[in-house]
Every structure is written in C-alpha cells, then in structure tokens.
Amino acid sequence: MALFDENVTIGPAPRRGRPRAAVFGSWALSVALIVLLILTFLPTGYIIQRPGPVFNTLGSAPDANGDDVPLIQISGAKTYPTDGSLDLLTVQVVGNPDRTPSWLELATAWFDPARAVLPLQAIFPQGQSVQERDQESADMMVDSQKEATAAALTHLGYTVTPKVTVRSVVADAAAKGILQVGDVLLEADGKKITDGDALRQAITDAAGSPVHFVVQRGSARLDETVTPHKTTVDGQTQWLIGITMITDFDFPIDVRIRLNNVGGPSAGLMFSLGIIDTLTPGALGGGRQIAGTGTIDAKGTVGPIGGIRQKLYGARNAGARYFLAPQSNCNEVVGHVPAGLRVFAVSSLDDGLHVLDTLRTGGDLDALPTCTPAPSS
Numbered sequence: 356m357a358l359f360d361e362n363v364t365i366g367p368a369p370r371r372g373r374p375r376a377a378v379f380g381s382w383a384l385s386v387a388l389i390v391l392l393i394l395t396f397l398p399t400g401y402i403i404q405r406p407g408p409v410f411n412t413l414g415s416a417p418d419a420n421g422d423d424v425p426l427i428q429i430s431g432a433k434t435y436p437t438d439g440s441l442d443l444l445t446v447q448v449v450g451n452p453d454r455t456p457s458w459l460e461l462a463t464a465w466f467d468p469a470r471a472v473l474p475l476q477a478i479f480p481q482g483q484s485v486q487e488r489d490q491e492s493a494d495m496m497v498d499s500q501k502e503a504t505a506a507a508l509t510h511l512g513y514t515v516t517p518k519v520t521v522r523s524v525v526a527d528a529a530a531k532g533i534l535q536v537g538d539v540l541l542e543a544d545g546k547k548i549t550d551g552d553a554l555r556q557a558i559t560d561a562a563g564s565p566v567h568f569v570v571q572r573g574s575a576r577l578d579e580t581v582t583p584h585k586t587t588v589d590g591q592t593q594w595l596i597g598i599t600m601i602t603d604f605d606f607p608i609d610v611r612i613r614l615n616n617v618g619g620p621s622a623g624l625m626f627s628l629g630i631i632d633t634l635t636p637g638a639l640g641g642g643r644q645i646a647g648t649g650t651i652d653a654k655g656t657v658g659p660i661g662g663i664r665q666k667l668y669g670a671r672n673a674g675a676r677y678f679l680a681p682q683s684n685c686n687e688v689v690g691h692v693p694a695g696l697r698v699f700a701v702s703s704l705d706d707g708l709h710v711l712d713t714l715r716t717g718g719d720l721d722a723l724p725t726c727t728p729a730p731s732s
Contacts (some may be wrong), residue, residue: 373477399455402478403464404471406663406669407445408644410614412622412629413437419615427629431608439639442646443625444669445617446465448478451485468691469668476592492618498601499619500612503626505604505653506704511634516605517549519652521598528597529584535572540600542569550602558583558594602653603732621681623651624679627704628711639708639716640677646670647679647707655704659683664691671696677714679707686725692726700724 410416415423446685449464452457455475456464464470479488505515521538524530534540540548543557543566565582583594611624625647632639648666650658660666663684670678671693680688682702689718692698699710710723 361396367570399450399458399461400475401455401461401472402450402475402664403456403460404446404448404692405464405475405658406469406477406665406672407447408617409444409669409673410617410694411440411442412625413439413441413632414616415651418613421508424613426612426614427626427633428611428613429608429630429633434633435636437632439640440644440675440681441625441628441632441640442644442670442673442675443622444646444648444666444728446665446669450475452479453485454493454721460663464471466694469665469672471662471665489618494601495620495679496614496618496622498625498652499503499621499623500648501602501604503623504606504610504612504630506623506651506655507627507630508608509653509656510631510704510708514609515607515653516602518605519548519550519554520601521602522572522601523599525597528595530581530598533581534568534570534596535578535597540568541570541571541576543567551600554600558596561594563650579723604653619660621648621662622649624649624657624681624701624704624707625649627655628707631708637715639715641710643677643714644673644675645677645679645714646673646675647701649679649681649684649701651704657683657701657703663687666694667691667698668693677710680726682706682724682726689728698726699727 410426412426414426419426449460452475461472464472479485483491505517509515519540521530521534521536521540523536524534540554540574542548542552543562545567546553546557548554548557561583562689563583563585565580568579570577570579570580581596583596586595610630614622621651628639628647646666646669648660648663650660652658659681663680664687667678667680667688676695676696676697678692678696679701680698682700685700688698688700701707701710706724712718713720713723
C-alpha cells in the first residue's frame with residue numbers, strides 16, 4: 356500500500372545540466388566543421404605542381420586515339436635497335452583560374468617535397484585564358500621538337516637549313532602591312548637571318564634606321580623595308596618591328612615526334628638524345644634507365660626549365676638512377692635530390708652525350724660535372 360501526502364505534488368525529477376567540458380567540446384567541433392567547410396571551398400589564388408607522366412623517348416606513347424605509337428619515328432635514313440630508356444619528365448598542374456586547389460590541398464602539398472605551391476599568376480598570367488596558355492604551350496612543344504631535331508642532325512653531320520618565319524604581326528606595329536604571316540626572312544640589312552637572335556641583333560644595330568629585308572613569300576623573293584618603333588623597357592631603349600616568329604628548318608630526313616597532350620619546351624634535350632640513339636648503332640647509355648630535362652636550341656645549347664624539383668622526384672619514382680639537369684637549374688637542384696638519384700649538370704648536347712658515354716663505358720662518374728652549392732660570399 357502506497358502512502359501519499361495530499362498536500363504534496365509529485366512531478367518529474369529535475370534534469371542534470373551537461374558538464375561544461377562537453378558543451379565546450381560541442382562548440383569546438385562545430386567551429387572546426389565550419390572552418391573545414393570554408394577551407395574546402397574558399398578560393399586560394401594558388402596552384403600545385405606535381406610530378407607528371409614519364410615517357411621513354413626510345414619507346415612508345417599513346418597517340419590522340421589512345422593507341423601506342425613509337426615516340427620517335429624516322430624515315431629516309433638507317434635506324435638501329437637500342438636498349439634502356441632515355442626518359443623525359445613532365446609536370447602536372449593542379450588548379451586553374453576557374454578552380455584553384457583548396458587550402459587543405461595546399462597544406463598537404465606544402466609538406467610534400469615532390470610538390471610545389473605557386474601563385475596562380477606564375478602559371479596563368481593575368482589576362483591569359485586557359486585555352487590561350489594551352490595553345491602557347493603546344494606551340495612551344497612543336498618548336499622544341501624542331502630545335503631538338505636540328506641539334507641532333509647537325510651533331511650527326513647532316514646539313515640543316517634554318518628558316519625564320521613570321522608567325523604573327525602585331526596590330527599597329529612597324530611591320531603591319533609590310534610583312535605577312537608566313538614570310539620567310541632571309542636577310543636583314545645584308546646579313547643572313549638564321550635564327551631569332553640574328554634578327555633581333557640586326558634590328559638593334561639599325562638603332563631606329565629603316566631595316567631592309569629580303570623575304571621569301573610563296574614563290575616570290577621580295578625586298579621590304581621596315582622602320583622599327585622605339586620603346587623603353589626597364590629603362591632600356593629597344594627597337595621593335597612588332598612580329599612574332601618561329602624558326603623552322605629544312606631537314607634532309609624525316610623525323611616525327613609523336614607525344615600527345617604534352618606541352619612546353621623542356622623535353623628538347625631528351626628528344627635530341629633519343630634521335631641520335633635511334634640513328635646510331637648500340638645504346639647511348641649502355642642499356643641503363645636515364646632521365647633528364649632541358650630546353651635545347653639548334654646549336655645544341657641546353658637551357659633552364661621549370662618544375663625541376665618535381666621532375667627529379669618523377670624520375671626517381673619511375674626507376675631512373677641517373678638524371679641530366681641543365682647547369683642553369685643547379686641552384687634549384689642542390690639540396691633537393693631524392694635518395695637514389697644521381698644528378699649530372701649539362702649545358703650542351705655534347706655534355707649530355709659525354710655523360711651517356713661515360714655510363715656506357717663504365718668510366719669515372721665522379722669526374723663528371725654535377726650541381727654543387729654556390730660559394731658563399
């Protein structure tokens with residue numbers, strides 16, 4: 356039997372308050388989720404560079420249809436089987452003006468030595484669309500293939516004839532209405548034009564006076580005169596005629612380089628080495644896997660490239676033990692060589708061939724130039 360006091364009201368027991376620590380933890384979690392959401396979607400203004408695909412210039416690569424085709428195809432001359440690989444490296448860019456990586460992606464990349472975080476404008480200049488950049492990159496790849504072929508064939512003793520051709524004429528430029536797209540510039544003030552440097556030197560030497568050109572336009576040989584416009588860049592006087600140009604070549608044999616969806620000029624050195632290896636008996640590197648990078652011109656001069664640190668890791672990850680780096684990139688190489696990779700510094704096609712010959716013959720690798728720290732001042 357239950358006893359009740361008629362003057363007492365019985366209600367539910369009072370609820371105990373949540374511990375202060377639990378309340379604080381809930382708020383902290385909510386703030387963290389909000390911050391995470393912001394960091395995921397807030398534009399950053401940066402892009403990420405990371406190692407891209409590696410291609411053996413002595414092997415094959417997918418074409419536009421996805422079919423594997425020889426990366427270098429040569430007709431009109433005897434070719435030879437080879438061995439090993441001469442790898443060219445690429446860099447992939449994560450992000451573009453329409454979609455930049457999140458802050459979380461940037462934070463992850465920042466602590467990865469194989470990746471680099473760069474300002475968006477370092478890859479996509481202000482006012483340049485993604486399509487314009489891609490086209491520029493594709494044009495540089497075509498140019499580099501021609502320069503690489505010229506360097507390789509010249510080294511092998513072939514006669515290579517250069518042609519400096521007008522690619523475009525700037526609106527309101529000195530050359531507007533005088534020179535045309537497709538014109539081959541043969542002479543300037545009586546001097547043969549063999550490359551862009553020769554043309555620029557002729558215009559500079561004229562110091563504002565009219566420059567007399569001999570031009571091949573179709574089947575016609577014409578005389579044209581252009582008076583350069585004066586401009587000042589960084590306090591320096593320059594004389595411009597307002598054209599962009601491309602150096603083309605008449606080659607004695609047919610060399611085709613087929614590499615789909617890769618742009619830029621940095622594969623030039625490895626293209627040249629691949630062409631020489633294909634046209635000469637034996638294997639230049641003695642069957643080893645050798646990677647490298649560097650621009651090249653028709654004279655065989657090797658120039659600097661971008662993304663070299665990512666390419667070092669790309670080479671190591673692909674299994675290469677030896678790497679040819681442009682001498683002019685050495686300041687970026689020192690202190691950033693991944694374990695297991697040995698780097699040799701080259702400034703010319705001959706330097707690259709010397710490294711390969713030393714590897715092939717088992718010569719003294721320690722005697723070869725490498726990247727060393729700059730002397731302290």
